[in-house]
Amino acid sequence: MNTSRRQLLKILGLASSGLMANIALPAFAQQARAGSQGFDANAFLHLSETGTLTFVFPRAEMGQGAYHGLTTLVAEELNIDPADINVLQAPADTGLYGNPLMPGNIQITGGSTSMIAHFGPLRQAAANMRAALIAAAAEQLDLLETEITLNQQHIFAMENRYPWGDFTGLAASKPVPEAAPLKSASAYSVIGKSSPRIDALAKSTGTAVFGLDIEIDNLHRAIVVRCPVLGGTVKRSNLQAIATLPGVAGVFVISNGVAVVANHLWEARKAAQNLDIEWSLPNHLSTIQSDQLQAQFALLADTDTGKEAHTEGDEALAFLAAHSSLSAEYYVPYLAHATMEPPNCIVRLSADRCDIWTGTQTPDLTAGLAVSITDLSPEQVHVHNQMLGGGFGRRGASDYIIEALEVAKASGLPIQVVWSREDDIRNDYYRPPALMRMRAGLDEGGNLSSWRGQRVGPQITPHVLPEIIQSVSGDILMPSIARWLGRTGGSAMDLLSVDSTSVEGLFEDYDIPNKAAYQLTEDPGLRLGVWRSVGHSYTAFGKECFLDEIIQQQGEDPIEFRLRHLKGNPRLASVLTAVAELANWSESSNSPQHFGVAAHTSFGTAVAEIAAISITSDGGIRVEQVWCAVDCGYAVNPDIVKMQMEGSIIFGLTAALFGEITLVDGQVQESNFHDYPLLRMDETPSIEVVIINSTDAEVPLGGVGEPGTPPIAPAVANAVFAATGQRLRTLPLKLSAASDNDAPAMITKV
Amino acid sequence: MISFQINGETVNIDVPDDTPLLWVVRDLLKFKGSKFGCGAGLCGACSMLIDGQSMRTCILPVAAVSGKAVITIEGIGTPQIPSVVQQAWIQHSVAQCGYCQSGQIVSATALLSQNIAPSDEDIDAAMRGNICRCGTYSAIRKAIKTAAVTLQNNVQVYDPSQSATEA
Numbered sequence: 001m002n003t004s005r006r007q008l009l010k011i012l013g014l015a016s017s018g019l020m021a022n023i024a025l026p027a028f029a030q031q032a033r034a035g036s037q038g039f040d041a042n043a044f045l046h047l048s049e050t051g052t053l054t055f056v057f058p059r060a061e062m063g064q065g066a067y068h069g070l071t072t073l074v075a076e077e078l079n080i081d082p083a084d085i086n087v088l089q090a091p092a093d094t095g096l097y098g099n100p101l102m103p104g105n106i107q108i109t110g111g112s113t114s115m116i117a118h119f120g121p122l123r124q125a126a127a128n129m130r131a132a133l134i135a136a137a138a139e140q141l142d143l144l145e146t147e148i149t150l151n152q153q154h155i156f157a158m159e160n161r162y163p164w165g166d167f168t169g170l171a172a173s174k175p176v177p178e179a180a181p182l183k184s185a186s187a188y189s190v191i192g193k194s195s196p197r198i199d200a201l202a203k204s205t206g207t208a209v210f211g212l213d214i215e216i217d218n219l220h221r222a223i224v225v226r227c228p229v230l231g232g233t234v235k236r237s238n239l240q241a242i243a244t245l246p247g248v249a250g251v252f253v254i255s256n257g258v259a260v261v262a263n264h265l266w267e268a269r270k271a272a273q274n275l276d277i278e279w280s281l282p283n284h285l286s287t288i289q290s291d292q293l294q295a296q297f298a299l300l301a302d303t304d305t306g307k308e309a310h311t312e313g314d315e316a317l318a319f320l321a322a323h324s325s326l327s328a329e330y331y332v333p334y335l336a337h338a339t340m341e342p343p344n345c346i347v348r349l350s351a352d353r354c355d356i357w358t359g360t361q362t363p364d365l366t367a368g369l370a371v372s373i374t375d376l377s378p379e380q381v382h383v384h385n386q387m388l389g390g391g392f393g394r395r396g397a398s399d400y401i402i403e404a405l406e407v408a409k410a411s412g413l414p415i416q417v418v419w420s421r422e423d424d425i426r427n428d429y430y431r432p433p434a435l436m437r438m439r440a441g442l443d444e445g446g447n448l449s450s451w452r453g454q455r456v457g458p459q460i461t462p463h464v465l466p467e468i469i470q471s472v473s474g475d476i477l478m479p480s481i482a483r484w485l486g487r488t489g490g491s492a493m494d495l496l497s498v499d500s501t502s503v504e505g506l507f508e509d510y511d512i513p514n515k516a517a518y519q520l521t522e523d524p525g526l527r528l529g530v531w532r533s534v535g536h537s538y539t540a541f542g543k544e545c546f547l548d549e550i551i552q553q554q555g556e557d558p559i560e561f562r563l564r565h566l567k568g569n570p571r572l573a574s575v576l577t578a579v580a581e582l583a584n585w586s587e588s589s590n591s592p593q594h595f596g597v598a599a600h601t602s603f604g605t606a607v608a609e610i611a612a613i614s615i616t617s618d619g620g621i622r623v624e625q626v627w628c629a630v631d632c633g634y635a636v637n638p639d640i641v642k643m644q645m646e647g648s649i650i651f652g653l654t655a656a657l658f659g660e661i662t663l664v665d666g667q668v669q670e671s672n673f674h675d676y677p678l679l680r681m682d683e684t685p686s687i688e689v690v691i692i693n694s695t696d697a698e699v700p701l702g703g704v705g706e707p708g709t710p711p712i713a714p715a716v717a718n719a720v721f722a723a724t725g726q727r728l729r730t731l732p733l734k735l736s737a738a739s740d741n742d743a744p745a746m747i748t749k750v
Numbered sequence: 751m752i753s754f755q756i757n758g759e760t761v762n763i764d765v766p767d768d769t770p771l772l773w774v775v776r777d778l779l780k781f782k783g784s785k786f787g788c789g790a791g792l793c794g795a796c797s798m799l800i801d802g803q804s805m806r807t808c809i810l811p812v813a814a815v816s817g818k819a820v821i822t823i824e825g826i827g828t829p830q831i832p833s834v835v836q837q838a839w840i841q842h843s844v845a846q847c848g849y850c851q852s853g854q855i856v857s858a859t860a861l862l863s864q865n866i867a868p869s870d871e872d873i874d875a876a877m878r879g880n881i882c883r884c885g886t887y888s889a890i891r892k893a894i895k896t897a898a899v900t901l902q903n904n905v906q907v908y909d910p911s912q913s914a915t916e917a
Contacts, residue, residue: 205823205836672788673788673792
């Protein structure tokens with residue numbers, strides 16, 4: 001109870017987001033060891049008497065490789081093969097398994113933080129365990145610690161070897177060292193090396209368990225029919241007519257629709273076809289046509305600058321004084337996540353216990369929502385997180401969990417809410433649309449003297465806050481009041497401040513003495529969430545395409561011009577240089593394909609990408625090849641870094657070439673992969689990735705799950721310009737005879 | 751009552767004829783390796799081998815497989831005895847989230863059953879029905895080529911009799 005109160009205060013902004021240099025390990029060891037078999041070195045590591053090492057994995061695995069990556073940290077310090085470690089998914093517990101890089105220590109997997117957050121603490125946890133075992137072995141064998149080594153689950157001493165489980169009893173009775181020395185990087189045998197992913201076997205044999213795969217006794221399946229305009233509620237419905245259909249165990253009105261519960265999913269689906277529901281539509285969203293948003297945003301930008309999000313020097317003055325200047329405008333639409341595993345959640349509820357099986361990026365928020373909806377206490381709620389069939393930010397939202405809790409409560413049955421693909425595409429927390437109005441000035445030497453980015457569109461926070469507030473206040477506020485507070489708080493924030501995700505990436509990368517960024521908020525009302533690379537997913541498009549326009553008008557080389565403005569950003573300069581070499585950029589004019597380049601820093605990682613494209617005979621854009629250079633600091637798992645870059649590029653290519661969620665009268669028009677297509681194998685370019693491994697110890701680790709996505713759309717758009725002379729300023733990229741290819745002229749003072 | 755073979759064993763199922771095979775296999779027969787992705791035959795996550803062909807079972811009425819042989823990912827190989835294709839998948843650490851990979855392996859298995867030396871174009875044609883949102887396509891291509899080399903040395907693609915109904 002106190003925990004969630006503290007959380008509430010923290011989330012409401014009374015605590016910093018807390019980038020911590022030294023993260024103390026949770027003081028869990030004493031309690032955990034009392035009464036347990038074997039040796040609990042800390043909240044993360046347990047060694048049984050029979051020698052099985054268990055690692056409690058504190059994050060969620062959604063494909064990004066943290067399950068393998070964090071396990072290799074433990075393996076390194078304990079000299080064990082990662083495949084020999086028993087990995088358990090952590091329970092919901094903010095105190096023990098929260099993410100120290102997130103506000104309020106929320107147990108969230110996101111923001112490309114998993115390796116950054118755990119690289120130090122997990123190695124320390126494992127090193128402490130190693131030191132404790134060696135000390136115990138020394139005492140038990142009556143030897144000096146220096147005569148003892150630990151390797152491959154054995155203690156080696158005086159040419160003898162003993163199973164390491166033999167020393168758990170003594171180790172458990174002693175205090176665990178808190179700051180045992182860590183291995184030096186030169187001694188690494190797993191970190192920094194290639195190792196086969198420990199989840200590869202299960203994921204190649206159909207035995208990896210996702211939320212949808214869980215079975216429990218008497219499990220019923222539930223589907224929810226939701227309002228065609230997201231956020232609408234049920235006015236009236238023919239529930240009785242459905243209740244008697246074959247297999248149906250119950251029909252219920254819940255907060256966002258009608259739930260049909262049946263013995264089997266197919267029975268629920270068939271029964272639901274007979275539902276007749278009258279909806280109460282959300283007022284504002286019901287009036288929204290997405291094909292008018294760009295013009296509406298532009299009209300607003302004509303009369304209002306919005307809130308200042310960043311300023312350096314005096315952009316307005318510098319722009320007026322510039323030798324030459326350019327302005328242009330870019331637009332990106334709403335996007336859905338489309339994780340391959342549609343949302344699903346099992347809830348089994350009794351008078352004194354609630355069990356939840358699902359895949360979530362936020363298990364502690366899940367537990368808080370259960371407290372809010374069931375009136376049980378936090379100790380009575382048990383979240384069993386599973387492998388996630390894709391996350392990308394979608395499973396940071398908990399609407400499907402709320403639905404399952406409400407259906408379980410209403411029906412009194414153990415139920416699994418299963419979403420269809422149509423449910424998923426039409427009920428997402430969407431990547432927001434964004435209009436980006438850019439202007440820049442250059443001095444007589446052709447160097448950038450001023451840069452301004454104005455972003456127009458809705459902000460994410462007001463849309464994700466209600467669930468968070470409901471979760472963290474579950475034991476003190478009614479759900480409806482908590483959600484109201486979240487909405488009100490979110491609206492207030494919209495009025496008062498700029499969400500950093502709205503403009504992140506729009507202005508930071510290049511050396512320009514005068515900069516300004518603005519956020520002008522206009523919210524059509526469709527709910528929003530974090531989508532792989534968040535604000536960077538669009539700001540890189542505005543920034544890098546606009547830069548390319550300036551460079552083309554200056555008649556300069558896109559690599560050289562960028563490098564000249566990256567003296568203060570050596571990491572981005574180094575990846576740009578590396579990718580130019582990799583793609584043989586200097587010879588690109590001899591290629592039958594057309595090249596475009598973009599570079600962008602996000603989540604602490606610098607990435608540069610070059611796309612080579614051709615135009616098909618029917619006027620389509622075919623991306624033939626992509627080269628990528630990445631500097632994420634030290635590459636802990638190089639294979640995973642490369643695969644995350646490849647995956648992020650393909651994710652970004654889908655958005656660049658196809659991605660668009662459209663609204664008619666507020667209703668999402670797309671529904672499945674025929675009208676919301678994802679890149680397929682035959683459309684995928686060959687991708688070559690090079691890792692620039694920083695040798696500078698002062699360079700902090702960067703994330704790898706997201707930074708590969710932002711540069712690809714501008715790299716392709718810039719290649720399209722090279723190929724056709726058409727400057728496409730809207731995503732998805734579509735060539736047409738009457739495209740917006742009329743280049744705005746560079747204005748030069750006489 | 752509909753009768754068919756699943757991973758080498760005959761089963762009799764009493765469900766409405768139009769129930770998609772996928773849900774019969776997952777929720778009644780409890781083989782959970784085949785996944786639900788779209789319900790419209792567009793993504794391939796639900797792929798199973800029906801008399802050796804990779805088919806989309808989320809739209810295949812169970813009545814359509816009456817008397818036929820259905821092989822799921824569990825029938826292709828097991829963690830103890832992974833098939834040649836699965837071994838190649840493991841060797842290349844193909845999977846990211848892993849959700850689509852059962853379907854990918856089924857389609858790759860069908861391809862390699864008929865063609866042990868597929869060209870890039872053959873691979874594109876056989877695999878374009880299987881979406882991977884994580885973007886593991888290049889690793890899938892490498893794994894198929896690795897498996898193809900092994901198969902060219904006369905190893906069986908899969909042996910349903912070895913792994914029947916173990917999962």
